[in-house]
Amino acid sequence: MAITLRTSDPDFETRFAAFLTTKRETSPDVEAVVRDIIATVREHGDKALADYTRKFDRADLDAIGIAVTRAEIEQAYRDADPATAEALTFARDRIRDYHQRQRPQDDHYVDALGVELGARWTAVEAVGLYVPGGTASYPSSVLMNAMPAKVAGVERIVMVVPPSGGVINPLVLVAADLAGITEIYRVGGAQAVAALAYGTETIRPVAKIVGPGNAYVAAAKRQVFGTVGIDMIAGPSEVLVIADSDNDPDWIAADLLAQAEHDASAQSILITDDDVFAEAVEKAVQRQLETLPRAETAAASWRDFGAIILVGSLDESVPLANRIAAEHLELAIADPDAMLPRIRNAGSIFLGRHTPEVIGDYVGGPNHVLPTARSARFSSGLNVLDFMKRTSLLKLGPEQLRALAPAAIALAKAEGLEAHGRSVAIRLNL
Amino acid sequence: MAITLRTSDPDFETRFAAFLTTKRETSPDVEAVVRDIIATVREHGDKALADYTRKFDRADLDAIGIAVTRAEIEQAYRDADPATAEALTFARDRIRDYHQRQRPQDDHYVDALGVELGARWTAVEAVGLYVPGGTASYPSSVLMNAMPAKVAGVERIVMVVPPSGGVINPLVLVAADLAGITEIYRVGGAQAVAALAYGTETIRPVAKIVGPGNAYVAAAKRQVFGTVGIDMIAGPSEVLVIADSDNDPDWIAADLLAQAEHDASAQSILITDDDVFAEAVEKAVQRQLETLPRAETAAASWRDFGAIILVGSLDESVPLANRIAAEHLELAIADPDAMLPRIRNAGSIFLGRHTPEVIGDYVGGPNHVLPTARSARFSSGLNVLDFMKRTSLLKLGPEQLRALAPAAIALAKAEGLEAHGRSVAIRLNL
Incomplete structure (x- = not known):
């Protein structure tokens, strides 16, 4: 059994805040x-x-x-x-x-002063x-x-x-x-x-x-x-599923268990607005566990870190999802595209009832190396830019240097960096 | 006096390799x-x-x-x-x-199978x-x-x-x-x-x-x-100036000192193909130091970490520059645009005799927070993407799921992740 949190409970905020900061792994001191x-x-x-x-x-x-x-x-x-x-x-x-x-x-452009600017990407x-x-x-x-x-x-x-x-x-x-x-x-x-x-x-x-x-x-x-x-140091994997009651509870349970079987420290979270559906999912999880080869791992993950969050309406799930900032987010709802613009923090989003997260693990196309442990608030999944770097480019002629010099010299002086000022002034006989 | 290295010296490679790995700062254990x-x-x-x-x-x-x-x-x-x-x-x-x-x-697109894919940037x-x-x-x-x-x-x-x-x-x-x-x-x-x-x-x-x-x-x-x-933890600042003998030695000396005055751990490097010019720059550095308010810092930096590298031809400077991977690179040569495509590792490049690095510190436009200590081999200066993150998007209908399912199930099975396979199969009554 996973824990259950209800947004209607008076202590929800306290419990949710504690849930968010739960540490799921301890690394040995090596x-x-x-x-x-x-x-x-x-x-x-x-x-x-x-x-x-x-x-x-x-x-x-x-x-x-x-x-x-x-x-x-x-x-x-x-x-x-x-x-x-x-x-x-x-x-x-x-x-x-x-x-x-x-x-x-x-990028390469010339600004109104004739300064050439640019940026060049190299692998x-x-x-x-x-x-x-x-x-x-x-x-x-x-x-x-x-x-x-x-x-x-x-x-x-x-x-x-x-x-x-x-x-x-x-x-x-x-x-x-x-x-x-x-x-x-x-x-x-x-x-x-x-x-x-x-x-x-x-x-x-x-x-x-x-x-x-x-x-x-x-x-x-x-x-x-x-x-x-x-690259980033990845933590245990996690999935957040936002699901309405029109889903087959067995499908959602399967998604939660797919995450849970990775690792006893993995985390599967369900947000739904329907008590009966939530209960049906929990039952389906228990039933499916019975025939799962990695049942021990998955059961431990679901028991220790799994959660069902019951909301008054699915609208409430959006700010919660943004705070959880899940590595994987499934929107198993009737109109996922309507909710999407309000979701801000997530590594990867899977839209609709026919897009189980597992497709993204293997053959979707997007990367499966994604930010864990709420780091989707500030970082992205592995991508091409992680293997490239950008060099900025600047080119001035004498006229452009004359145009930019006064401000540069004023700032160098204000920062007490005399040699900085000189390196500009000397080229203009100032 | 900075050290002088010559590519024609038999022990150049050994000395240059040692120069590259010189540590310029020791951080106290706090x-x-x-x-x-x-x-x-x-x-x-x-x-x-x-x-x-x-x-x-x-x-x-x-x-x-x-x-x-x-x-x-x-x-x-x-x-x-x-x-x-x-x-x-x-x-x-x-x-x-x-x-x-x-x-x-x-980004948003639909592939040949009808799978919707995308990527969304958020701040x-x-x-x-x-x-x-x-x-x-x-x-x-x-x-x-x-x-x-x-x-x-x-x-x-x-x-x-x-x-x-x-x-x-x-x-x-x-x-x-x-x-x-x-x-x-x-x-x-x-x-x-x-x-x-x-x-x-x-x-x-x-x-x-x-x-x-x-x-x-x-x-x-x-x-x-x-x-x-x-963000990255920045080390002491550095400049590499590649200069031919047509430069005014005083201009180049001023650029080297602008970097050196930052910090006794800063580093200024000159690569040139002309002995007489190199000597003139060294003399100009010493002369300009006499009237510099931050002379003590600049002199220490130039003496301890400064370097003049003499090459047989300026062509030789390209592979050296790529190994140095300087935070700032000045190309004070007749045709900097011709050399540019061969430069791969640099935080920011300043082209031509009228683009002193100092302009980039203040008013050029590009960022002055740049990779130091050779990290331009694998990282970029501070930029807008450092304050955004990308979320990948995936949306399948039943037909698309059927098209992708066999490969996903095969890979889940090969990796021993049964619940992964089920989460796909259950949606197709497989």
Whole structure:
């Protein structure tokens, strides 16, 4: 059973505020261990990678090599279920099409004074993509992280993935190949992040590192930030479903459980205006749990972090949704387009009864790497701009410099920066 | 004297690589102190702000109030030099005009399968702007941080500035008013960052915090990150000037010193192909230092971190510039437009002999908050998108769901996520 909150309750605001600030994960303190691993990789390079991989992944890189070979990729295609490989190709194409529309335009113009101004976008030269091993080794995430980089024009995308027990999920290799990644190393953990940031004999350093990982990987990314760029550190996944009573309770329950099965720290929230419907959804959740392979995880998530919020009218759900700022927001209502303009904070919005969030995890087209833990208030899902940077451009001739000089010199003087003023004045014999 | 490196020297690559990784600043370890300040502000709110302000800024907030009043703004206009206020207005207008072109477009389209897709940009609801006190209290930085937020459509911009000895620079208040900021609090340090992130009785929390600050402010921003968004943590400023021998050595020396006077950790680099010119610039630097008010700072910066790199031809400067990835890059050469397409990594580029970097500090139009310490390899200057976020949109009908379902179900199955598959299948009676 999830908790139930009612906006009509006198203590709703207090309880909702507490609900919003509930912490769903505690990260172990691995700072010191990670610091040591990074220092060791910087000092000993490939040898350190081999040592850590032997220790943490029970795999011998001296025997199997750090780099994944073309022959292994081809073997992965043979090992993969053909229907799944085809589904990955279908997903790859849809993700590419959606992200191609995100490519930014350069700008160049001349203002009324004759000053030339502009902005130019360029791709990051090299990007590292971290892929977890074991059960969290998702081929869909390889596509979601790699395709925006590819579309951005990143020339070098380097994938690292731990060879848990010597093995890499063949679908991860197929997804990498479909995304056009040609440089793959079987190394994971903080040691892989260190190698990507600082380089080793085999792995040339990159300029930015993206992709999900465990607490060690997250800590390592934080520690190398500055030397390289990193993406956001994602928290546990979450969905908010706003649903009227015309929905099939089983559909909505399935959506809530799809989120809950990810992780015991995942969060599924239902907002509805109908008590009877809410109860029917809760019953459907319990019923569906009975036959779910990951029932233990999903039940824990629903019990510990799930919530049903009962509102007097669905209108009330809009300000609540904006405060929750969910990673995924489903509008399972009769006219979702009417509500949409008032929704401000959400990572991704799924409109209507036939758009389950799961479609967005795989084949919708938009990215599934999205802001969690209310960070949709200030950040966006992974996109092409995350792999590009903008350089501003300015060009003056003598006449334009004369026009701008007085204000620049006045401000430099006011800020006590004499050499600033001089650098302008000297060009005008002022 | 700055160091000199020559690409023709046999050990150039080794020396240049070492030069690139030179650390220019050491930040004191203030993590624990800052953690304590944040906890105290969360617990005691306004009272904690008053206590810390009494201690660190020698000002009594109980007497003068936390909020800056409209009357104080009007007094600031009277106290400010009219020519400087006019220069700030001129700068404000140019910054606004440049940033208005950065406003992103929403997207909406229907693909061949009839799937509706889109992306919608919305402004961050509330932004906190930190402004340092004392000599680093720059009105130009108020404009540079506030105007992109204003152009983005942020409704609430909250400025905090420490009242060093009870006093706030009137030009900072004028700049804030010109930028349309109506909510200003006289509080600084980690305590101000804590108030912005978590709120107090007087200060409502914001969703993102930007602006420069000392080590305490930087540590506080890192610690509240996640609860709110933050901008990049800026390091000491730097300029790279690529200059041919047709330049007046005094102009180039003035540009190098304008950067050096900021901070003893600032860095000025000259790349040129002419020994005689390089020597003339070094002489001009020494000569100009003699009459510079901030000579001590500028001389230390030039001596400790300045560099002259001598290349065989200016063509060689391009790959070096891309590795240096300077915050500011001046192309003081005959045909800067010809070199421009090959420059990939730079925060802002200043083209031609009549575009000193200083123009960009104040009145060019582009932002002066730019990536430092080689981070232009993976990040951009402050811009309108930093104050907006993108939400992706997806809408399927029954027919579209049927078209996408097989691939989604196949991938969910391959990833072992049964509830994911069900959430799609249940809608199609599969």
